[in-house]
Amino acid sequence: MQKIKTAVVGATGYTGSEIVRILSQHPRVELSLITSESRAGEMFSDIHPFFAGIVDQKLEKAEKVAQTDLDVVFLALPHGVSMDYVKQFAGQDFRIVDFSGDFRLPTPEIYEQWYPKQHSYPEGFPNAVYGLPELYADRIRNAGLVANPGCFPTGAILALAPLVQKGIIKKDGIIIDSKTGVTGAGIKASATNMFSNVNDNFKAYGVKKHRHTIEIQSVLEDVGGALGPVQFTPHLLPVDRGILSTVYLRPDSTGRKLLDDNKGKDETGKQLLESIFKEFYKGKTFVRMCGQPPALKDVRATNYCNIYVDYDDRTGNIMVISAIDNLVKGAAGLAVQNMNVMFELDETSGLTHIPVNP
Numbered sequence: 001m002q003k004i005k006t007a008v009v010g011a012t013g014y015t016g017s018e019i020v021r022i023l024s025q026h027p028r029v030e031l032s033l034i035t036s037e038s039r040a041g042e043m044f045s046d047i048h049p050f051f052a053g054i055v056d057q058k059l060e061k062a063e064k065v066a067q068t069d070l071d072v073v074f075l076a077l078p079h080g081v082s083m084d085y086v087k088q089f090a091g092q093d094f095r096i097v098d099f100s101g102d103f104r105l106p107t108p109e110i111y112e113q114w115y116p117k118q119h120s121y122p123e124g125f126p127n128a129v130y131g132l133p134e135l136y137a138d139r140i141r142n143a144g145l146v147a148n149p150g151c152f153p154t155g156a157i158l159a160l161a162p163l164v165q166k167g168i169i170k171k172d173g174i175i176i177d178s179k180t181g182v183t184g185a186g187i188k189a190s191a192t193n194m195f196s197n198v199n200d201n202f203k204a205y206g207v208k209k210h211r212h213t214i215e216i217q218s219v220l221e222d223v224g225g226a227l228g229p230v231q232f233t234p235h236l237l238p239v240d241r242g243i244l245s246t247v248y249l250r251p252d253s254t255g256r257k258l259l260d261d262n263k264g265k266d267e268t269g270k271q272l273l274e275s276i277f278k279e280f281y282k283g284k285t286f287v288r289m290c291g292q293p294p295a296l297k298d299v300r301a302t303n304y305c306n307i308y309v310d311y312d313d314r315t316g317n318i319m320v321i322s323a324i325d326n327l328v329k330g331a332a333g334l335a336v337q338n339m340n341v342m343f344e345l346d347e348t349s350g351l352t353h354i355p356v357n358p
């Protein structure tokens with residue numbers, strides 16, 4: 001059977017090397033090209049010795065992309081850099097999955113309100129499809145440019161979409177509290193994420209202004225209509241990988257009636273909420289509804305998103321807790337899942353890893 005010819009641009013970084021890890025074991029993929037601008041000419045496995053004997057392939061410059069026969073190109077590049085590559089590759093035969101935030105938002109104007117750069121390729125927006133297959137598989141199937149979601153938005157949107165669509169929560173006052181591992185910040189340690197500042201420590205950052213706020217808000221509004229401003233706060237955990245998000249919601253009058261009517265009956269509020277999620281994610285292998293709050297190690301190094309939902313009848317809050325691996329379901333695994341959808345493979349192809357725990 002013919003293999004899908006793939007390239008990874010920016011393969012030395014955290015998400016770039018993570019997608020090389022996944023693609024190198026994908027039964028339907030040929031890893032045709034891996035690139036780096038700063039390390040071109042070097043062996044990938046010399047830079048990342050954990051690939052020794054597995055991916056002993058030379059890194060090329062990205063200019064090699066245009067000269068290579070490819071079906072799909074993964075751009076594992078920073079925001080503000082990706083857009084120039086997407087522009088440069090316009091009109092080529094291959095399809096693109098972009099890991100950055102450059103094409104995730106509805107318009108270039110909104111992008112420029114939340115990212116510190118003028119967009120160099122606004123013409124790319126109408127063709128970009130938001131790459132969350134649990135919501136948009138039909139759009140992704142034929143897309144030329146897939147904007148792979150941000151890591152926080154993936155966990156937060158999967159935790160919220162079923163209830164937003166069902167229309168049983170108040171549109172105002174959605175609170176998302178997320179905790180992430182350090183690899184979310186990329187391979188180059190800044191003062192914020194250097195060992196001595198992260199180890200044995202914990203703090204919030206991006207308060208009131210993190211760019212993922214608008215990404216989460218835009219997608220949820222696409223799913224369920226206008227919402228009041230979403231409150232999103234990320235925190236930096238002293239762990240390598242993983243994002244745990246806790247979402248607090250108020251049921252609206254319909255939701256409250258549904259939940260309160262259930263008091264003392266066979267089906268508790270928790271079970272009622274779970275049934276909404278199970279219905280919404282029917283047939284979606286990578287979303288797992290759990291009977292207990294998830295832990296990061298329940299999903300580590302896998303494409304799973306584990307979700308716990310509950311109703312607290314003391315406070316009247318609905319709580320949803322989700323866990324993902326930021327490098328897999330939050331980036332590289334999701335990109336491969338998107339590729340599987342685009343090339344009409346089984347969605348789980350190459351993504352059947354079991355979590356590493358402990």
Ligand SMILES: NC(=O)C1=CN([C@@H]2O[C@H](COP(=O)(O)OP(=O)(O)OC[C@H]3O[C@@H](n4cnc5c(N)ncnc54)[C@H](OP(=O)(O)O)[C@@H]3O)[C@@H](O)[C@H]2O)C=CC1
Pocket residue numbers: 010011012013014015016035036037038039076077078079081099100101149150151183184185186187188326327330331
């Ligand atoms: N880390 C995460 O958990 C997630 C990251 N993302 C997004 O994925 C993208 C990559 O992130 P991540 O892997 O963490 O980042 P890293 O910093 O780890 O890697 C970025 C890569 O981009 C390359 N690069 C940097 N600047 C340039 C440039 N000017 N031209 C060409 N190549 C360049 C570097 O390669 P070299 O120096 O070898 O050329 C490096 O390999 C980002 O857009 C990020 O926001 C999305 C979801 C989750």
Ligand SMILES: CC(=O)N[C@@H](CCC(=O)OP(=O)(O)O)C(=O)O
Pocket residue numbers: 099100101149150151152180181182183184185186206234236326
């Ligand atoms: C720890 C840390 O710094 N995390 C990053 C998450 C980046 C990410 O993965 O998402 P994008 O693709 O949108 O950049 C941050 O908060 O900016």
